[in-house]
Amino acid sequence: MSEGGAAKPDGALETSLSVFGAKPSLALVSVTRSSPGERFARAAKGAGIFWAFAAGCVFLPGLHFVLVPTFLLVDAVAGMRHLRDIEVVSRVHGACPRCGHEQDFATGNRLTSTWSLDCPTCHKTLTLVLSPTKASAA
Ligand SMILES: [Zn+2]
Numbered sequence: 001m002s003e004g005g006a007a008k009p010d011g012a013l014e015t016s017l018s019v020f021g022a023k024p025s026l027a028l029v030s031v032t033r034s035s036p037g038e039r040f041a042r043a044a045k046g047a048g049i050f051w052a053f054a055a056g057c058v059f060l061p062g063l064h065f066v067l068v069p070t071f072l073l074v075d076a077v078a079g080m081r082h083l084r085d086i087e088v089v090s091r092v093h094g095a096c097p098r099c100g101h102e103q104d105f106a107t108g109n110r111l112t113s114t115w116s117l118d119c120p121t122c123h124k125t126l127t128l129v130l131s132p133t134k135a136s137a138a
Pocket of ligand 1: 096097098099100101119120121122123124
């Protein structure tokens with residue numbers, strides 16, 4: 001009900017891109033809701049990397065007692081983390097507040113209220129905040 005002007009008709013969310021020492025700019029974030037099959041595929045891909053490290057560490061004498069259980073534990077945590085990614089950011093488009101270059105930013109992370117992005121043009125770390133109108137009204 002209190003979505004107000006935060007949601008665009010095409011499903012994109014209005015967000016704020018900010019960097020220290022510059023005026024925040026508007027960015028549009030598109031979100032994809034993934035099916036259970038897509039989430040399982042992402043979880044298997046994320047966990048498979050650590051499973052491969054664990055399998056490779058079996059052949060290290062002495063160290064395998066520590067590294068194999070550690071990588072298997074990290075493997076399980078990474079898999080569970082990706083299984084919970086119901087809403088995934090599919091597109092972030094906006095102008096960098098520092099250099100002003102309008103572009104698409106790297107995506108693929110879970111939808112959270114705030115996260116960091118890198119501007120490929122000026123190489124500054126930008127902070128993206130969802131629904132800036134709600135944050136400033138509170
Ligand atoms: Zn920039």
